[in-house]
Amino acid sequence: MESRIEVSWTCRPCEVAGQDAEVDAGDGPTCWNCGGPVVVTARPTVRTGSGPDTR
Structure with missing residues (x-):
């Protein structure tokens, strides 16, 4: 099964939220x-x- 990690976040000063693919844990x-x-x-x-367990 292939997967990727998404990052959900909020910006308090702007009062917005977003979601991005995690590319590098350092950045x-x-x-x-x-x-x-x-x-x-x-x-x-x-x-x-x-994967083998999905249809």
Whole structure:
């Protein structure tokens, strides 16, 4: 089963939220509105391909 990690985040000053694919753990996500730092709220794993247990 193939998967990728998504990063869900919020920007408190802008009061917006977003979700990006996690590319590099060293570089955190930034706000799409102001370009500033964000607070990561979740890192869910998302299936990208079918595996033997999926239809």
